Amino acid sequence: MTTKVILDCDTGCDDTLAILYAALHPEIELLAIGAVWGNVPVATAAVNSAHTVAMVGRSDIPVASGTAGPLLRGPENFGYHVHGIDGQGNVGDPSFVATLVEESAADQIIRLALEHPGEIELIAVGPFTNLAVALALRPDLPSLLRGVTIMGGAALAPGNRTPVAEANIIHDPEAAAAVFAAPWRLRMVGLDVTMRTLMTEAQRQQLLDGGTISAYAGRVMRFYMDYFTENAFSERLSCIHDVLAVAIGVGTLIPTLAPTVNAWVDTGNGPGRGQTICDLRGRYMGFPDQEGAHCQVVLESDPLFAQAVVDLLVAAGDSAIPLGAAA
Numbered sequence: 241m242t243t244k245v246i247l248d249c250d251t252g253c254d255d256t257l258a259i260l261y262a263a264l265h266p267e268i269e270l271l272a273i274g275a276v277w278g279n280v281p282v283a284t285a286a287v288n289s290a291h292t293v294a295m296v297g298r299s300d301i302p303v304a305s306g307t308a309g310p311l312l313r314g315p316e317n318f319g320y321h322v323h324g325i326d327g328q329g330n331v332g333d334p335s336f337v338a339t340l341v342e343e344s345a346a347d348q349i350i351r352l353a354l355e356h357p358g359e360i361e362l363i364a365v366g367p368f369t370n371l372a373v374a375l376a377l378r379p380d381l382p383s384l385l386r387g388v389t390i391m392g393g394a395a396l397a398p399g400n401r402t403p404v405a406e407a408n409i410i411h412d413p414e415a416a417a418a419v420f421a422a423p424w425r426l427r428m429v430g431l432d433v434t435m436r437t438l439m440t441e442a443q444r445q446q447l448l449d450g451g452t453i454s455a456y457a458g459r460v461m462r463f464y465m466d467y468f469t470e471n472a473f474s475e476r477l478s479c480i481h482d483v484l485a486v487a488i489g490v491g492t493l494i495p496t497l498a499p500t501v502n503a504w505v506d507t508g509n510g511p512g513r514g515q516t517i518c519d520l521r522g523r524y525m526g527f528p529d530q531e532g533a534h535c536q537v538v539l540e541s542d543p544l545f546a547q548a549v550v551d552l553l554v555a556a557g558d559s560a561i562p563l564g565a566a567a
């Protein structure tokens with residue numbers, strides 16, 4: 241049994257792990273990738289996504305370019321200090337030439353949803369601008385998808401861009417608000433679990449010791465781990481945010497606590513801008529049903545999940561393309 245997936249990403253370091261996991265996992269049928277601005281400009285995200293699927297011999301997976309900035313304002317700061325100037329921890333292959341499809345990421349979502357009604361899990365792990373555009377173009381999109389899973393937000397955990405806002409939400413709060421308001425089954429995989437599900441330096445070494453696919457991932461993760469070591473954990477540990485959303489989205493990782501509750505995004509201009517407000521008041525009563533709730537907020541899952549990612553990548557062997565300067 242496989243799950244059809246469209247992945248929408250701002251391909252930096254952890255997005256690369258997410259694409260590799262989705263392309264390699266036998267229970268996932270990765271139909272297409274959409275690129276969005278965020279960690280890097282959209283053009284860089286698209287090239288990185290195309291490079292990643294080419295490595296695993298899956299250049300047949302279409303990569304579509306999407307939005308270059310948020311709905312309401314010009315592009316904000318990219319995440320070069322977290323993901324490197326190339327979004328690949330500064331070890332990407334600058335000689336790689338990507339072939340992108342002509343349709344936009346939003347049009348690709350709509351077309352595939354119409355071709356496979358009710359079958360596709362849309363998994364978005366960058367700012368949600370492409371999803372908001374698709375929703376505006378096709379308000380009945382929710383009825384055409386199996387569901388939507390996002391990496392984004394923070395229910396009880398602190399933010400990572402402001403005291404309360406997570407990066408993918410604060411990049412485009414208006415888009416995120418539209419995604420939270422749409423009547424689809426939404427799964428929020430936020431900082432509550434992604435800051436607790438970490439890759440160790442020993443696991444990064446396992447990647448480096450594998451074939452050229454996992455070794456590439458291990459090199460990409462070095463810069464990312466440097467960032468988290470200095471700014472979050474004070475030891476050699478790294479988040480792997482986006483791959484968690486893929487695994488939870490398709491069910492290869494089952495959360496241990498994920499109530500379905502009402503949830504909103506703060507689009508005001510005060511200090512709460514970009515906050516995900518999740519109604520968790522039912523916590524002490526086992527989270528009774530809430531009228532109209534359609535957002536499953538993941539609060540707990542296996543903190544040791546990174547090893548499954550490492551094992552999958554190590555088993556993938558060698559790259560289908562030369563890795564050029566990155567080898």
Ligand code: RIB
Pocket residue numbers: 250252253254255278279365366367391400406407408481482
């Ligand atoms: O806050 C973490 C998220 O922001 C991840 O998706 C990361 O890739 C960046 O987009």
Ligand code: CA
Pocket residue numbers: 249250251252254255279365366482
């Ligand atoms: Ca991302």
